[in-house]
Amino acid sequence: MSTPGTIVAAYSADRFGEAAVEHAAGLARKEGARLVVVNATPGNSLVDARFAHDADITALRDRLAADGLKVVVRHEVVSDVADAVIAAADEEQAGLIVVGIRHRTPVGKLLLGSVAQRIILEAHCPVLAVKPSGEV
Secondary structure, three states: OOOOOEEEEEOOOOHHHHHHHHHHHHHHHHHOOEEEEEEEEOOOOOOOOOOOOHHHHHHHHHHHHHOOOOEEEEEEEOOOHHHHHHHHHHHOOOOEEEEEOOOOOHHHHHHHOOHHHHHHHHOOOOEEEEOOOOOO
8 A cells, every 4th residue: 555645534433433543543653644533423413422522522632643643633514424524535635544334234224324335435545444343
């Protein structure tokens, strides 16, 4: 893999988002890349458990910066989360997007769609899908 100047991590406030950020941070450290973390919600932030609270975003930014990373965190209310991640990658000219993936039932896939799947299929740069340790 060529050295990406910027890596985008699609972050959700759960173990899947943490897996994406940790993997992206490790790659950014190794490659000397800039890290852009995107945490977004489609407007239902009060009920969206995956949209982080401001204090949690500050703690995440501080933790990553303390590791010596050049980090930007986008914490936004958007019309579409997948579009927001892809737009961030395009705007930042990212060389890689890292997303956390979860197992979903066939009905869940049919009814809910998948942010990760859309990012994988529509991104203009390579996408790395990761799972938390121990996930099957």
